[in-house]
Amino acid sequence: QSVLTQPPSASGTPGQRVTISCSGSSSDIGSNSVYWYQQLPGTAPKLLIYRNDQRPSGVPDRFSGSKSGTSASLAISGLRSEDEADYYCAACDDSLSGYVFGTGTKVTVL
Amino acid sequence: QVQLVESGGGEVQPGRSLRLSCAASGFTFSSYGMHWVRQAPGKGLEWVAIMYSDGSNKYYADSVKGRFTISRDSFKNTLYLQMNSLRVEDTAVYYCARDVSIAAAGIDYWGLGTLVTVSS
Numbered sequence: 269q270s271v272l273t274q275p276p277s278a279s280g281t282p283g284q285r286v287t288i289s290c291s292g293s294s295s296d297i298g299s300n301s302v303y304w305y306q307q308l309p310g311t312a313p314k315l316l317i318y319r320n321d322q323r324p325s326g327v328p329d330r331f332s333g334s335k336s337g338t339s340a341s342l343a344i345s346g347l348r349s350e351d352e353a354d355y356y357c358a359a360c361d362d363s364l365s366g367y368v369f370g371t372g373t374k375v376t377v378l
Numbered sequence: 379q380v381q382l383v384e385s386g387g388g389e390v391q392p393g394r395s396l397r398l399s400c401a402a403s404g405f406t407f408s409s410y411g412m413h414w415v416r417q418a419p420g421k422g423l424e425w426v427a428i429m430y431s432d433g434s435n436k437y438y439a440d441s442v443k444g445r446f447t448i449s450r451d452s453f454k455n456t457l458y459l460q461m462n463s464l465r466v467e468d469t470a471v472y473y474c475a476r477d478v479s480i481a482a483a484g485i486d487y488w489g490l491g492t493l494v495t496v497s498s
Contacts (some may be wrong), residue, residue, distance in 0.1 A: 270421075303484040305423075312488045313423065314474060319484070356423055359472040360482050367413065367482060372422040 270356050272296065272370035279376040280347045288373045290340045290357035292350070296368055300360040303341040304333055307354045316355070317342060352377045380404040380487045382474045382494075387492030394464055400457040400489055407455040408432075411477035413485055414459045416470035416494075418473030426472070427459065429434060431480040464496045 273291040280286045282295055290302065301332075304317035306366035316322055320340065330351075332343045357370035388399040398414070414426040425449040427438045436448050447460040457474055471491040478486045 272397075291474070301484060305485075312490050314432070314488070315486050317433065318486065320476065324486070354422075358423075358425075358484065365435075365482070366439060367415075367425040369423040369425060371414075 271368055274370040274373045276372045279378055281378045282347055284347045285345045288342045288349055288355055290370050292338050294338055295363040296359045296361040297340055298338040299362055302335050303358045304342045305356045347377055349377050351375060382489035383491035384474050384489045387494045389447040389495040390395060390464055391498055392466055392496055395462045398459040398472055398492060402455045411481050412457045413475040415473045415475055418470040428482050466496050469496045
């Protein structure tokens, strides 16, 4: 089963901007919307971004998503200590008729 | 509000079976595709299976195909995962999750998860 590729870690100081990349293929990101999830330690994942760049109500506008071709990215601006978590991208995969997740990125606030 | 509550997890020996349940509330269960997703200890998220809203289609990850069966009861607003021939590598927290559509487009809501431990 294919997975989407993310960097294992990212970090920044409070107030900085952090960007997380997500690389896929033509059968997943290339032809479907990208979703992003935040998972705080010991908790279930929470939807952060849907349909590439849309924020659910309640998600701060410090979080933004974008997609181009077979890649996507999540940006966190004005980094805060409470943003320290694992972040996952995901998309449907037409070749598998399923859903694939990214490898996950641990964000650390220095 | 949308609520998904998993149950049925526990410790089981390799080769045995277990059935997970997910009680859904706060939305029209029959109008959404539903997923199972798992997370092994200290590892990332792994998609397991999806069932479309009307039960017409089911798809599985290669790692569980032929051993796991997803089903749903729209009268009880409950999603199930029958897990047979369990292996040590199936040890994980299993999450029930709702799709944004009637089929497969993306996950919006997650349950809190139930832990399955496969060990001799």
